[in-house]
Amino acid sequence: MTVFGVDAVQSAGTGELVVGAKDIVTPLARELARERGVTIVVASAHPPSSPVTANQSLPPAPVAVAPVFARPSSNGSQSPPAPLKPPAPALYRRGAPLHPAVAPAALHEPRTRRPELPSAAKSVGRVVVVGAGHVGMITAMKLAEANIIEEVVLVDIAEGLAAGIALDLTHSTALLGFDTKVRGVTSLAEAGAAEFVVITAGRARQPGMSRTDLVEVNAGIVGALARDAAGISPHTVLLVVTNPLDEMTHHAWRASGLPANRVIGMAGVLDSSRFQALTGLAIDSSPSSVRALALGSHGDEMVIPLSQARVGGTTITDAIPQAEVTALVDRARNSGAEVVGLLKSGSAFFAPGASAARMVLAMATNSDEIIAATVCANGQYGIADGYVGLPARLGRTGLREIVELPLSADELASVRTAAARIAERVADLEQMAAPA
Template identity: 40%
Template sequence: MKVTVVGAGAVGATVADNIARKELCEELVLLDIKEGVAEGKALDMTQTAALLHFDTRIVGSTNDYSKTAGSDVVVVTSGIPRKPGMTREELIGVNANIVRGVCQQILEHSPDAVFVIISNPMDTMTYLALQATGIDKHRIIGMGGALDSARFRCYLSMALGCSPGDLNAMVIGGHGDTTMIPLTRLASWGPAPVSDFIAAEQLQKVAADTMVGGATLTKLLGTSAWYAPGAAGAAVVEAIVRDEKKLIACSVLLEGEYGQEDICMGVPVILGRKGWERIVDLNLNEEEKALFQKSADAVRSMNDVLKTMA
């Protein structure tokens, strides 16, 4: 297996670090436009191999896409990070041209690759990647739902005083502060609904904290987060390369599912070796359907910006 991570910033490097430590591939390529950054970080990670006991071969390169040839999975983190006070929507104008160029150059050297999109605004960049490559929809996956769901489980575990690993909780919809939908009704601690253990008001606070989870970190750090996004990206890669058939919320193209057409949004999908295999219907109630529609309308408004750039 060969995996490429495009963008050696904080998120890309963290994705690569997780992939290397888990030995998800024999060769890992880290690519960046800035001279020496990918090479330096690749060497730094390689120097941890003896300490962390992994054998992944890590190659760093400055904008040489030939080094990515034959990649099975490509993670795209390219673009500028979100700054304090900046919405994901404001990133579109800058990041769209970057992501389009990256995807097209990768495809020239790795025509069979599965793409995992992390660049923000993630749902719109996932939709753009699908348009820019023209490849089968199952090979284009946006990572946002995996990250949002991890944050949901984090805040739930804090409220319940339990291990996040014991919780099942998912976030669907758009990957944005006002568009994501933490599914509180379906969240469970082991076999029991979390509502059996936590008051409704506290559960709603958990959902609210989840929705601003990224913005909270941006305010504290002065830039976007990287540890959780990097780990989430690597978790999606792991499900693909190990053919795990794992159920993860990811942004994928909807063609009638959840009542939506021609849009990429976070929904539960089964991930395997060839990308996402099928979308799982959660049988949402009327309130959740209304929230999903509202989220879809917001994502479409962001996608409309792409039309003005054509």
């Protein structure tokens, strides 16, 4: 058995490289052969025989083909190829460095730089995602893939975590076709000023733990981050993802000192998507055929106004029996806990991360779509003040407008009840955070 390396391909020019059935051609040699148009031919040790007629002469015996990198001996004859010493470790172990004795010279020679493809037009300079856990990682990935942001920066206090994920995402640029810069750092100061800051940092919910159980520990994290973000980027828009979402969004607004329109919570997009997905499964239809908005709180007071929900062009209660619709609403409301129970450790991250990215992209593009978001009401729906999930249009400066839909009396009462319950929990949080 002989190992054929890049030397053999280089010696072959643009012809053929003949190897034996048991010989090994290194991956680097195969790659170089493809680049140079060299055909690798495997010589058969026992060529198939064919019938010979009486008047037919036997074909000439095959001539042994010497490997092209065999060196002539002192008497002019071809000597058998010398084995590679030492063998390249990269042949056997993924990630191993190629031994210097067999490293191809071509790897060390300057290569002609390929012309760079024109980058996609970028409408946003920088988005910072705080927290390089699962939710932050998915958020950063979806934002980078959109290819409308110059730079996405992941921030996490764990040394190397954000940088490692950022490098991993960067490795996928050619695969996924984007050229967004992705960077990972350990502080907001290192990240620099940003147009949007997404806060995903905080403790994740564990089985048996409610969102409210997280209030005290996550309030300290979110409050400090909101203050720092506003200090570094006074014109930024804060998008809060950390649970308990409604209380943390209000707390981030107070801590940051930013205008209320620049502090928004991600909840309704996620809950709406969950309801759409579950309904699609229930009726064996595409979730995109389902139209619904989840309002109120990101928890027990979640409200899906069925008067506004549609399946195709049909009111959802006309398309699905009322009992099934009620069960779907309940399951969507408790979907986060359902995922936590199945995972046993940690909480949902694919849908939350995608939802956060969707909101940032809606703001970045000044989208005219109506989406559900946790925003600060100012008289809309009869809610005088405070954060609650409502239909909204978003833009580059955050909240553009709260859209007032014609809800039924019961639906409107449920949304107002959700706002009142959130206000009670916020008051408890502020009392807890007040200095003794």
